[in-house]
Amino acid sequence: MDLTELYQDLILDHGQKPRNFGKLKLYNHDAKGHNPLCGDNIHLYLNLDKKGIVTDLSFEGSGCAISVASSSIMTEIVKNKSEKKAQELLDAFFKMIKDNNDLKKIDLTENEKIKFQSLSGVNKFPMRVKCATLCWHTLKAAFDNQKQPINSEVID
Amino acid sequence: MDLTELYQDLILDHGQKPRNFGKLKLYNHDAKGHNPLCGDNIHLYLNLDKKGIVTDLSFEGSGCAISVASSSIMTEIVKNKSEKKAQELLDAFFKMIKDNNDLKKIDLTENEKIKFQSLSGVNKFPMRVKCATLCWHTLKAAFDNQKQPINSEVID
């Protein structure tokens, strides 16, 4: 297992300088996520318009490089996509991380694909899967307006 | 280990037909004893006169052959002896049972000695020591007017 596969430059960059960080002024959905093992915390805010498009989203929290980078990348990719599309991405993400599936069928720009796939190295580090998936679990919870915080230890 | 050493005729006899069984009409000391392992129970009653002589004693309860026989024999031997003498006998009994000491120095009639020594076989059956010593522990508690029941599991 090569650590540089896990900690790619893109991950380190997003981990150190997360995009869409902070609390949205206007949001109509939010949810919290927690990974007790690493102590990763995330609070996700999003604005879903009437057509079901995520017009804006952001996150607050702290965590390891994997968890922060995954959150940052997720917000970038999901922004301006429909809830339905976001759900598809979520499924694709889990398949990539857990089953090492590739993304052939996923309709993303080349740039988006690169970002998305930068997290695929986690697949070889089972103990860190929870770090990468936490934000996606939380995204789902936000769509569902779920009140109880997500606990990725129990879910994954 | 020969079982007939443990279950001598004298023991079987006292176990099946215990002497001094029942509650004394008049008594000024009593105590209860309990051996949780075998479920042996004993309630000892005794009358101590002003000179410190045990003028009468009896017991109630139920238990295994060893415990009942030991109680029966103890009451026969201790009756009409002084408290001081009873304490000596108690020490001698423990030494006989636990350390296999003999009784040379103990001042008893030949008949008493035989009864006393009929219990010495218990020495070879460590699990049954508690059964044989319960009544003697209870005797001590009765002299001391101890309220809390004796638990031979904790003591031995």
Place this chain on the structure above:
Amino acid sequence: MSISVTSQFPIFKKYKKLVYLDSANSSQKPISVINAIDNFYRSKYSNIGRGVYTLAANATEDYESTRSTLKEFLKAYNGDIIFTKNATESLNLVAKCFGENFLNSGDEILLSELEHHSNYVPWHFLRKKKIMIKFIPVNKDGNLDITNIKSLITNKTKIISLTHISNVTGKKTPLKKIIEVAKSKNIPVCIDGTQAVAHTAVNIKELDCDFYAFSGHKMYAATGVGCLFMKDKWFEKFNPFLGGGGMIQDVDIKNITFANGVSKFEAGTMPAAEVISLKFAIDFLKTTKIKNIEKHENELISYAISKFNKMKNIIFVGKPDKSSSLFSFNIKGIHAHDVSTVFDQDSIAVRAGHHCCQILHKKFNIASSLRVSVGVYNVKQDIDALCESILKCKKLFKIQ
């Protein structure tokens, strides 16, 4: 006989003459379980759940997969399994957590006169809250008398806790009928399955009970681990049982929030090696097949009962049941502990006492009894040796 696994148990190699008839107390361990424990400590040891490193991750996986194995083995699909230290702790957990949030002064708990102390004392503690305990009576055969079950279950009955199989008579409790009545009144049911899990097929989903408690050491696993099945809905409804590491979500000086799911009830360092041994014990049970085990044990007990019936001065505790793995008895005129000492001389391990069921013994007006309980490793010769020792005992005590 249908199965022959005795050679898998090292204790019988060490003591060739050992006649172990005390499996209801605790079972001997198969080599696969012993080796698994050894191997875990030698080559895989790590604390579970807390380390990011590989050794810890692997140990955690072994631990968690034991939970899944157990759930599948017991068809416990409508809830989850909490690891405790023994069945006793499992039952204390239910009594305390249920009592705390769901019982008030005047409420009733329904138990039976068959219960092991571990399924009575924890409920007894709730009497401090002015809770009433009622008992389903036992008839002279040692069976639960449920003719009046509908009147025993009142509007005040808030929970029913019963043994699955009696550890004195070996009989199965008529759970189905009782649970039916309980369900119709929405009363949760707790089952003490300690004597069932290694001896008969258990289907928790079908039973539809809310709680199911048992111990690892009676099902060929290590000491130091118990289990509690709990239906999903109770995980949120209960407060935690013990507090400490591993069961929290966030802690500060003023407030604490607790973890969800099984973690909420697994405080402190868990018995990792012991839990993992349970997985191997279940593998052993699955390979031997619980159906075959039940048949084998019932055959042995039938054989014993028919031999006992030919002997004089044997008094059974209740009517013995041929479809079981145990029964209890006394020899008229000889105290159980004296008998046990004689047995011990013949290397026969049989338990004498009240088997933590004083209520039942008092009901039958006895202080103690001898319990014969078999496991997968027993053979007919064990029963023969037992019967011979009984004759010896009678001779020694000059009884017919």
Place this chain on the structure above:
Amino acid sequence: MSISVTSQFPIFKKYKKLVYLDSANSSQKPISVINAIDNFYRSKYSNIGRGVYTLAANATEDYESTRSTLKEFLKAYNGDIIFTKNATESLNLVAKCFGENFLNSGDEILLSELEHHSNYVPWHFLRKKKIMIKFIPVNKDGNLDITNIKSLITNKTKIISLTHISNVTGKKTPLKKIIEVAKSKNIPVCIDGTQAVAHTAVNIKELDCDFYAFSGHKMYAATGVGCLFMKDKWFEKFNPFLGGGGMIQDVDIKNITFANGVSKFEAGTMPAAEVISLKFAIDFLKTTKIKNIEKHENELISYAISKFNKMKNIIFVGKPDKSSSLFSFNIKGIHAHDVSTVFDQDSIAVRAGHHCCQILHKKFNIASSLRVSVGVYNVKQDIDALCESILKCKKLFKIQ
């Protein structure tokens, strides 16, 4: 180095490259302990305390002699030792039993900001009874600030519960001074000795505390066993903790009387194999000599600290103490769990997280840290490997 026992630990034969620096979490097991467990299950297995037969009597003797061995090892002459499942249960026992009979609304409990969750959550449960918890503060060096101890201990303080050695900073708590004040006011003291027993000589009689809790698995014994020393007087004053088999004297349908002494607090089947393993663990500690162990571990930690002091961007949690067996740190700019993953690639087992001490971590404004903790089996090369891996980590994360 003063001792060399690594070869007695099979795990290091299996994983030649393993650098195990997580002994504060749980220790690896010496071959003598592993063999004792194996041997017990193979050739001596029986449930304890309940059988009259030889196998049971011998197991009971092994179990009880472990208690005596422990008492002697810890100079615990003025009380007795109760076996539990872990230190967490031991502390829950004290909090619950003490709380039940000796705490009323408005009373205060004194803890410290160093406490492990297991010595806080059980006390937190008592807040339901309107009991106040106060904390002895930690200063910026990570030491307990006891300058105001006399005002922290008020007339309302009913019990003080403190860790003997911090599991984050490795420092010894100034127990002597605190217990002195407590004694002068007749306030019982409970000590969490979980991080002390395998690393420094513990003399309970001299400490003169009322309770002393610890776990077997951190002192080279099996998982699944904890201990609680309790001064004699509390045995009668406390109600039982768990109810079930083994802790009763007499049971009937209306009433229950409880056993005396340790039995009162040992409900259900006890972890016999695990307890007995503790006896062998203590033999190992006695042979290696706790004095030598302490010296060895302090040397390793001193060595590590001096190497760490030469590296950039290392932030210790508090001021590290050279006379200890552990310390915690972070690499500036890298999350502890990322570091831990890098370590794992080099077969270095180091725990990352809050180590069940969130209060302390919050005080230092961090979510997590890396803890380096050594045991008898560690050697200087382990520290060298750790330092090299730190450099690798920094390189990967592009940090100086």
